Amino acid sequence: MEPAQGAPPGSGGGEALLGELEALVRDVERASSWWERRGVDCAILGLSLLALPAGFLCLRSENVLVLGLGITILGVSHYTLTVKGSHLATHGALTESKGWSKIWELFFVEVCLAFSAEYAKYGHVKIHHGYTNVLGLGDSSTWRLPCLNRFVYMFLSPLLIPIITPLVAVERLRKVELRLAVRTLGLISLGLYAHYWLLLNVSGFRSPGSALLCMFITRSLLAHPYLHVNIFQHIGLPMFSRDKKPRRIHMMSLGVLNLPRLPVLDWAFGHSLISCHVEHHLFPWLSDNMCLKVKPVVSQFLHEKKLRYNEDSYLARFRLFLSHYEELMVQTPPITELVGLQ
Numbered sequence: 207m208e209p210a211q212g213a214p215p216g217s218g219g220g221e222a223l224l225g226e227l228e229a230l231v232r233d234v235e236r237a238s239s240w241w242e243r244r245g246v247d248c249a250i251l252g253l254s255l256l257a258l259p260a261g262f263l264c265l266r267s268e269n270v271l272v273l274g275l276g277i278t279i280l281g282v283s284h285y286t287l288t289v290k291g292s293h294l295a296t297h298g299a300l301t302e303s304k305g306w307s308k309i310w311e312l313f314f315v316e317v318c319l320a321f322s323a324e325y326a327k328y329g330h331v332k333i334h335h336g337y338t339n340v341l342g343l344g345d346s347s348t349w350r351l352p353c354l355n356r357f358v359y360m361f362l363s364p365l366l367i368p369i370i371t372p373l374v375a376v377e378r379l380r381k382v383e384l385r386l387a388v389r390t391l392g393l394i395s396l397g398l399y400a401h402y403w404l405l406l407n408v409s410g411f412r413s414p415g416s417a418l419l420c421m422f423i424t425r426s427l428l429a430h431p432y433l434h435v436n437i438f439q440h441i442g443l444p445m446f447s448r449d450k451k452p453r454r455i456h457m458m459s460l461g462v463l464n465l466p467r468l469p470v471l472d473w474a475f476g477h478s479l480i481s482c483h484v485e486h487h488l489f490p491w492l493s494d495n496m497c498l499k500v501k502p503v504v505s506q507f508l509h510e511k512k513l514r515y516n517e518d519s520y521l522a523r524f525r526l527f528l529s530h531y532e533e534l535m536v537q538t539p540p541i542t543e544l545v546g547l548q
């Protein structure tokens with residue numbers, strides 16, 4: 207066990223503190239327009255969909271620069287739809303309508319990402335958000351591959367993400383009802399086949415091999431930052447035990463880290479996964495744009511209450527993970543002792 211840094215001992219009242227902060231955040235929400243609450247993020251996702259025809263058409267060209275532009279458009283749009291879109295849709299942050307929420311969830315997670323919407327909700331919302339950094343539950347251990355060495359993990363393993371994602375989804379289907387399994391399998395196949403069909407019929411690829419290679423390149427374009435961001439945000443921060451987990455506000459203040467703003471990643475992954483991950487874990491119903499809007503309120507509140515607000519740069523985390531790979535990614539992390547915060 208190791209003591210927590212930056213969490214004053216005996217500072218109970220976590221519920222009251224969170225209530226106080228939530229009231230401030232709700233005030234910001236009430237003062238915001240629809241455009242700020244949902245519109246900005248819906249527009250980014252809409253633009254990503256609208257950019258797809260241009261991306262597929264660019265791939266018809268013989269010119270290397272135009273080809274590169276096509277790959278970039280398709281790759282960035284793919285990540286915007288599958289990471290930002292799936293994440294916001296899984297949290298129900300795109301619309302107030304329950305019906306539309308479900309439709310967006312199926313579209314982004316199953317058709318675009320090729321994963322199971324049920325499992326994404328269970329694994330991400332229920333376990334990862336509900337038990338952030340609790341060992342054996344939301345401890346990010348799914349991202350640990352102790353059999354790989356640090357360079358293979360950080361530089362090569364991200365390339366496997368587009369291949370592993372549908373395979374993991376299919377494996378999970380064994381545990382769901384037949385009706386849901388058929389739907390998920392149908393929507394995943396539809397998404398993958400539509401991508402392949404468009405490359406053959408719109409982009410003019412002549413062989414299945416070249417179309418599949420192009421699918422692989424666009425689907426792994428931002429796989430490196432995707433994997434890195436997922437480990438940087440939680441691993442290496444205090445970890446808690448199941449029976450002594452801290453109050454929600456302490457759990458998120460200690461166990462979540464914000465990276466600085468990074469334009470491509472802000473666009474493709476969303477603020478809630480980059481510079482506002484603390485805000486996102488505290489208020490997961492907020493859209494990316496609203497997380498950014500409440501960030502000054504949240505950071506000021508946590509600083510005033512002398513609670514930890516973790517921030518670090520991408521490069522600093524990258525260096526830390528390379529130099530302390532064994533300790534962070536191979537060994538079981540130590541449980542942080544928290545006095546009076548449970």
Ligand SMILES: [Zn+2]
Nearest residue numbers: 293297330490
């Ligand atoms: Zn989330």
